[in-house]
Amino acid sequence: MNDALDVLGSPADAETLSRLHRNLERHAEQDGLLDVAYTVVDSPVGRLLLAATARGLVRVAYATEGHDGVLETIAQRLSPRILRAPKRLDTTARELDEYFAGRRRTFDLPLDLSLSHxxxxxxxxxxxxxxxxxxxxxxxxxxxxxxxxxxxxxxxxxxxxxxxxxxxxxxxxxxxxxxxxxxxxxxxxxxxxxxxxx
Amino acid sequence: MKTPFENVVAEHAGTVLRVCRVLLGPHDAEDAWSETFVSALRAFPDLPDTANVQAWLVTIAHRKAIDVLRARSRQPLPVERLPETPSDLGVPDVDHDLWQAVRDLPDKQRQAVAYHHVAGLPYAEIAKLIGGSADAARRAAADGIKNLRKTYLSGATS
Structure with missing residues (x-):
């Protein structure tokens, strides 16, 4: 039986939620609330986590390091205002692609070294x-x-x-x-x- | 220990959207969802580690929905008849009557249904949001469900 409560509690579809997520990424960036943006990219050495503050690239992590744990550490040490927001990492991802394709020898990226002292x-x-x-x-x-x-x-x-x-x-x-x-x-x-x- | 906010979104995005739908209908739910999560992101570093994150998000959504309803009552015309856009919200057309019935509920019944039956908050928490006692919140939720079933089942084959 299709009860009123089943309808009210029916899950939101994945497409709606990913559209809302993209809006959130955009608003967070506009309002200066996105302390750390991250994405995960494929590479010949496995999946790489890329994370950036407003100042620059702050973390690159191999899959073997455990991406969830790496993000938890960033939350403790820098800020928990962390979203999966690939846009801020577009240039980084492109330069890494070029590097792994043998077409780039140096990286031209702003770096944030605040995770080391x-x-x-x-x-x-x-x-x-x-x-x-x-x-x-x-x-x-x-x-x-x-x-x-x-x-x-x-x-x-x-x-x-x-x-x-x-x-x-x-x-x-x-x-x-x-x-x-x-x-x-x-x-x-x-x-x-x-x-x-x- | 603070978790990355992304984990909060991943865990609670769906529930908050369902709550916003009940409070405001499918049409305005997405705006309320966005405002809720932007506010939550802003306040997240100051949230006590022991806080119930879902109850906290529902509290923010509650306030955002009140803002939307106030704006609506100042401008009643444009939302009198909802545009026919339910398909992209995963809500079948046949449920249009249900959303209208939710909309016609008294505010406290609609809120109590959203916070108890959709978000799963205990009545004592709900009482803090909508005022009155936990018993009154329990009655409001029960009355709300009764009213919805009356409307909804009368229009559907059971």
Whole structure:
């Protein structure tokens, strides 16, 4: 039997809800309420979470990091005003596409490094100085940032890079030429180096 | 611990839209939904961690709906007859009479039906929104449902 209550409680269709979501994204951006916008894109190294504040790209996360957990952390550390709002990430997504297609060697994006601090942030600021297709050892990066004894701290800074791929921590290897660790896993690190060597 | 607001939207978008539909009809429900979630996004960082998020959203929707109804009563003409747009709202045409019946309910009955039968709020919470006692809210919801069934079932085969 079709009861009045069933009709009143009938679920909204997905199309209506996604249209309302897009309106919400637009209003939130217009009213300055969208502290963090994010989207998820496909890439040769798996699904990548891209998140940006009004200042710039604040986080790139591999699927292996757990996107839900990454967003929870952003909510605690930056702001819970977070929406899936792909528009703010359009340029980032396009530049990543070009990079993975071998048509882009540097990223031209405003970055927001507010998820890292101190020495780690200093290292991350210097990483883009390692050019496309080149590699450095952890020790060489320690020297690059003017602290040659901080080899382990450089390793930590690379491992906690909030912007992998865009800030090229994958270009930092062990002194013996082996890969070393990587936030996206050894396979992703090898794939990026292989791409850049082509 | 604050969750990303996106999770709040994902979890409650449908319920809030159903509540807005009952309060305002399919036509104005989407505007009220949008205003509700923009306001909620604005206030979200200050919401206590222990708050009942759904009750909080319904409270905001309640206020937004009152604003819409006030604006309507100042401008009664354009909404006297709803445009025939139910199909994109997932509401079949045959239910048009039901929406008219919901619209004809006294305000408190319509609100009590929305907040209890659609949103699932306890009557004590509803009393805080619409005034009066929890018992009065319970009676308003029961009367509202009785009135709707009278209209709706008389027009449908049972």
């Amino acid at each position: 101190g020495f780690r942030q200093l290292v991350q600021r210097h990483l883009p100085e390692i050019g496309y297709g080149q590699t450095r050892s952890y020790r060489e990066v320690a020297e690059l940032v003017g602290n040659p004894n901080a080899v382990r701290a450089v390793g930590t800074a690379c491992a906690t890079n909030p912007l992998p791929v865009v800030v090229p921590c994958h270009r930092v290897l062990r002194a013996d030429g082996t890969l070393g660790g990587y936030v996206g896993g050894a396979e992703a690190k090898a794939a990026l180096l292989h791409l850049e060597a082509a």
